[in-house]
Amino acid sequence: MTDDTPALIALDWGTSSLRAFAMTAQGRVIDTRASGHGVQHLPEPGLPGFEAAFAAICGTWLDRAPLPVVASGMVGSAQGWREVPYLPCPADLGALPHAAGRVTTAGGQDILIAPGLIHDPAGAPPDVMRGEEIQIAGAIAGHPDRQAGTTLILPGTHSKWARVEGGTVTGFETHMTGELFALLRTRSILGRLMSDAPLADTVRHAAFLDGVAEAARDGAGGLTHLLFGTRTLGLTGRLPAAALAEYCSGLLIGHEIVSALATRADGPLLLVGSPALCARYDRALTAIAGRGAEAIVENPAPAGLFRLACDAGLLTSESGDPI
Amino acid sequence: MTDDTPALIALDWGTSSLRAFAMTAQGRVIDTRASGHGVQHLPEPGLPGFEAAFAAICGTWLDRAPLPVVASGMVGSAQGWREVPYLPCPADLGALPHAAGRVTTAGGQDILIAPGLIHDPAGAPPDVMRGEEIQIAGAIAGHPDRQAGTTLILPGTHSKWARVEGGTVTGFETHMTGELFALLRTRSILGRLMSDAPLADTVRHAAFLDGVAEAARDGAGGLTHLLFGTRTLGLTGRLPAAALAEYCSGLLIGHEIVSALATRADGPLLLVGSPALCARYDRALTAIAGRGAEAIVENPAPAGLFRLACDAGLLTSESGDPI
Numbered sequence: 001m002t003d004d005t006p007a008l009i010a011l012d013w014g015t016s017s018l019r020a021f022a023m024t025a026q027g028r029v030i031d032t033r034a035s036g037h038g039v040q041h042l043p044e045p046g047l048p049g050f051e052a053a054f055a056a057i058c059g060t061w062l063d064r065a066p067l068p069v070v071a072s073g074m075v076g077s078a079q080g081w082r083e084v085p086y087l088p089c090p091a092d093l094g095a096l097p098h099a100a101g102r103v104t105t106a107g108g109q110d111i112l113i114a115p116g117l118i119h120d121p122a123g124a125p126p127d128v129m130r131g132e133e134i135q136i137a138g139a140i141a142g143h144p145d146r147q148a149g150t151t152l153i154l155p156g157t158h159s160k161w162a163r164v165e166g167g168t169v170t171g172f173e174t175h176m177t178g179e180l181f182a183l184l185r186t187r188s189i190l191g192r193l194m195s196d197a198p199l200a201d202t203v204r205h206a207a208f209l210d211g212v213a214e215a216a217r218d219g220a221g222g223l224t225h226l227l228f229g230t231r232t233l234g235l236t237g238r239l240p241a242a243a244l245a246e247y248c249s250g251l252l253i254g255h256e257i258v259s260a261l262a263t264r265a266d267g268p269l270l271l272v273g274s275p276a277l278c279a280r281y282d283r284a285l286t287a288i289a290g291r292g293a294e295a296i297v298e299n300p301a302p303a304g305l306f307r308l309a310c311d312a313g314l315l316t317s318e319s320g321d322p323i
Numbered sequence: 324m325t326d327d328t329p330a331l332i333a334l335d336w337g338t339s340s341l342r343a344f345a346m347t348a349q350g351r352v353i354d355t356r357a358s359g360h361g362v363q364h365l366p367e368p369g370l371p372g373f374e375a376a377f378a379a380i381c382g383t384w385l386d387r388a389p390l391p392v393v394a395s396g397m398v399g400s401a402q403g404w405r406e407v408p409y410l411p412c413p414a415d416l417g418a419l420p421h422a423a424g425r426v427t428t429a430g431g432q433d434i435l436i437a438p439g440l441i442h443d444p445a446g447a448p449p450d451v452m453r454g455e456e457i458q459i460a461g462a463i464a465g466h467p468d469r470q471a472g473t474t475l476i477l478p479g480t481h482s483k484w485a486r487v488e489g490g491t492v493t494g495f496e497t498h499m500t501g502e503l504f505a506l507l508r509t510r511s512i513l514g515r516l517m518s519d520a521p522l523a524d525t526v527r528h529a530a531f532l533d534g535v536a537e538a539a540r541d542g543a544g545g546l547t548h549l550l551f552g553t554r555t556l557g558l559t560g561r562l563p564a565a566a567l568a569e570y571c572s573g574l575l576i577g578h579e580i581v582s583a584l585a586t587r588a589d590g591p592l593l594l595v596g597s598p599a600l601c602a603r604y605d606r607a608l609t610a611i612a613g614r615g616a617e618a619i620v621e622n623p624a625p626a627g628l629f630r631l632a633c634d635a636g637l638l639t640s641e642s643g644d645p646i
Contacts, residue, residue, distance in 0.1 A: 118559075124543065125552030126559055158512075158551065174555075175547040176511070183506045188499075189481075220447065222582025223546045224498040224575060228481065229448030232497075236441075236449055252547065259545025 004030050007315060009058060009067050010305035011111075013075035014131060015040050019301070020057045025315055027306040033057050039074040050081040051105055062109065068314035070305045072114040073131035076101060081111075086118035086128055090170045093137045097312035114308055119171045127174050131301075132160045138304030139272050139297040140164060149267045153260075153293070155253075155277045157182075161260045173263075175256040184252075185245055190227065193234035194248075195241035205283070207243035211250020212284045216258050223255050253284045261289060268294045327353050330638060332381060332390050333628035334434075336398035337454060338363050342624070343380045348638055350629040356380050362397040373404040374428055385432065391637035393628045395437040396454035399424060404434075409441035409451055413493045416460045420635035437631055442494045450497050454624075455483045461627030462595050462620040463487060469617075472590045476583075476616070478576075478600045480505075484583045496586075498579040507575075508568055513550065516557035517571075518564035528606070530566035534573020535607045539581050546578050576607045584612060591617045 007025035011018065016038035022031040035057050042049030043056070061067070076084035084101035099115040116130030132154050140146040147167045154160040157179050162172035185191045214220055214229065230248045233239040239247055269285065271278040271293040282292040309315050330348035334341065339361035345354040358380050365372030366379070384390070399407035407424035422438040439453030455477050463469040470490045477483040480502050485495035508514045537543055537552065553571045556562040562570055592608065594601040594616040605615040632638050 124540075125537070125561075126555045127551065128555055128558060159547075173544060173548050174551040175545070176550050177547045179511055180547060180550075183510055187506055187510055188502055190499075214448070217447075219586055221496060221586055222498070222578050224482075224500045224503060224579045225496050225582060227499050227503075228450065228497040232449045232451055235451065238448075255545050256547045259548060263542055263544055 006030060006061060006067060008306065008309050009061055009069040010302055010309070011054075011057075011069065011071035011075070012073055012131070012134075012301040012305070013071050013080075014038050014073045018053060018057055020061075021302045021305070022061055023302060023306055027303065027310075029302050031061075033059075039077065039080050047081070050075070050103075054105060054109075054111070055107075066109070068309055069109060069111045070114070070309045070312070070314065071111055072134035072301065072305060072308070076113040076115060077130055080113075082113060084113050084115045086130075087115045087133075089117055089119040089172070090165075090168045091117050091133070092168045093133065093140075093307075094167060094311055096133065096137065096308055100308070100312065112308070112312055112314065114305075117169060117172070119173075121171065127172060129160055129162075129172060129174070132162070132172075133169065134304035134308060135272055135300045136162055136164065136169060136304070137307050138300030138302065139270060140167065141300075141303050141307050146268070146270060150270055150294075151264060151267055152270045152272055153281060154272045155281050156273060159256060161264075163264065173260065175260065177252050177256045181249055181252050184227065184230075184248060190230045190244070190248060193231060193241055194244045196245075197242040199240065199242040203240070203243055204246045207239055207246040208250040208280070209283065209287055210239075211247040211252075212254035212257075212287050213250075215251045215254025216288050223251070226251050226255070249280070250284065253281060254288065257281070257284055257288050270294055271296045272300060274298070329353060329384060329390060331629065331632050332384055332392040333625055333632070334377075334380075334392065334394035334396075334398070335454065335457075335624040335628070336394050336396045336403075337361050338397045341376060341380055343384075344625045344628070345384055346625060346629055350626065350633075352625050354384075356382075362400065362403050370404070373398070373426075377428065377432075377434070378430075389432070391632055392432060392434045393437070393632045393635070393637065394434055395457035395624065395628060395631070399436040399439060400453055403436075405436060407436050407438045409453075410438045410456075412440055412442040412495070413488075413491045414440050414456070415491045416456065416463075416630075417490060417634055419456065419460065419631055423631070423635065435631070435635055435637065437628075440492060440495070442492075442496075444494065450495060452483055452485075452495060452497070455485070455495075456492065457627035457631060458595055458623045459485055459487065459492060459627070460630050461623030461625065462593060463490065464623075464626050464630050469591070469593060473593055473617075474587060474590055475593045475595055476604060477595045478604050479596060482579060484587075486587065496583065498583065500575050500579045504572055504575050507550065507553075507571060513553045513567070513571060516554060516564055517567045519568075520565040522563065522565040526563070526566055527569045530562055530569040531573040531603070532606065532610055533562075534570040534575075535577035535580075535610050536573075538574045538577030539611050546574070549574050549578070572603070573607065576604060577611065580604070580607055580611050593617055594619045595623060597621070 006022040008023045010021040037053035087099040101113045120126040159175040278296040286292045329345040331346040333344040360376035410422040443449040482498040601619040609615045
């Protein structure tokens with residue numbers, strides 16, 4: 001019989017959504033809840049909104065006994081419950097608790113909030129992440145092979161490419177790929193020709209890889225130019241309207257991968273995120289570099305938050321010692 | 324005393340606006356009118372909308388005597404008054420009349436509509452322009468030095484880089500720079516930190532050139548990454564909020580120029596368009612390539628339309644011979 005006693009509440013609290021996990025003292029997720037109460041969508045403004053969103057998602061979880069609570073994501077931003085300063089790279093992921101912030105609810109519940117990371121290379125603009133550091137910690141937890149010389153790719157609205165050495169994040173870059181794609185699809189002249197009509201997977205995949213190949217072609221020109229090809233291929237009927245979004249996605253993801261790979265040495269690549277989006281990146285990586293990711297890691301936030309709680313000494317064994 | 328007798332009506336008819344010029348038989352503009360009746364903003368849908376917009380802007384111009392009328396721009400597109408197929412590159416600008424289309428209004432007025440151009444290189448998506456071919460014809464008319472080995476840059480929503488050899492457009496590329504900038508400023512996370520507060524010109528120019536330099540720096544990474552620097556420079560207070568739009572503009576224009584220059588041989592550069600936008604490109608060109616444009620040409624559409632009318636034999640001298 002497994003032990004289903006909750007020992008930790010872990011919150012993945014982003015801009016537009018809030019996910020909560022009840023976990024055992026061994027780090028197993030026994031219950032998952034989600035709400036739309038992201039930092040920008042609270043039930044009421046300001047601190048009462050955070051209190052209300054927290055109470056609503058926890059429900060009865062905290063009724064029986066007090067439990068430690070940890071959180072990550074935009075809840076620690078300037079627009080969050082409490083701003084927690086960024087920890088600078090190189091950042092030892094085991095040191096996240098020392099840089100974490102704390103809030104106490106009106107009911108007396110302490111919540112530990114993870115810091116984000118800042119990468120501030122000489123001669124270039126800085127880069128920031130908030131929430132992804134916990135996903136990275138979760139993705140490499142228990143995998144010594146992932147802790148040295150690996151690049152973790154977290155595709156999304158703002159994709160992150162992070163280098164890990166010995167359990168330390170040495171640096172990272174953000175690509176606005178997902179946000180650009182959404183803008184181009186919904187708000188630009190390119191979107192006007194696009195159709196959502198059904199299309200065979202083979203045709204969709206081929207159009208995506210056409211875009212990837214064009215982004216990777218020597219002499220093809222810059223991204224501002226390449227994107228317009230989405231329009232002309234539609235205007236001239238060389239791609240069906242239902243394949244244009246795939247081509248545009250291939251251009252953007254291809255551009256991201258080509259430029260990101262150009263700035264780093266060889267080494268294992270790990271994809272972290274939703275299986276569908278990671279599979280898309282994996283196909284593009286294979287087309288560009290001849291090799292895909294070593295692995296695709298789905299939903300590592302609970303494992304990362306569990307590690308944060310352990311490193312912070314919030315989980316104790318029956319003897320009272322930190323686990 | 325100058326001859327102010329109108330001999331030609333020339334229409335620059337785009338997506339969002341319509342400009343009309345009354346010109347003499349010598350190509351001098353004697354009257355200019357503008358309306359918001361672009362192809363996508365007609366007073367009523369379909370053909371009656373074109374008729375009404377045309378009658379409204381011409382007013383009394385055509386009352387005294389019939390005059391030839393020429394037009395260019397999106398009026399010749401699939402959403403225009405009549406679709407005029409693209410002329411393929413290499414395209415002799417003197418041959419535009421042979422590829423032009425004609426409509427006749429309900430009142431019996433003939434209108435000659437210029438074709439657009441299509442550049443269809445092997446192994447790359449095609450590229451198209453509609454209206455810029457007339458601006459190019461106008462910019463090089465009467466300037467033999469501009470007719471060979473020159474690159475004309477027409478900055479805008481969809482910037483064009485066109486190569487001209489012996490009065491022939493040999494090829495061109497479109498960059499979606501202006502549209503991307505507008506989307507990022509008004510619809511993206513980058514725009515949230517931007518402010519329109521007044522700022523000293525020196526600070527604005529420096530922020531613009533910072534963006535240009537970052538786009539041109541070896542190893543800086545791809546555009547999807549560079550754009551995010553607009554956010555982090557704002558978040559960390561390294562650029563004032565009122566300078567962030569300038570930095571973003573510098574990134575985009577710098578990316579366009581670096582990638583466009585990489586695909587062409589040395590040769591004179593000519594900037595064509597609004598003086599403010601051309602001056603911006605000129606500063607970026609000087610920063611990247613160490614030389615600006617040979618000249619900045621403002622509003623060449625009337626001269627290009629006049630040349631179209633002459634080449635089409637629409638303007639006759641008093642003897643009845645074509646000019």
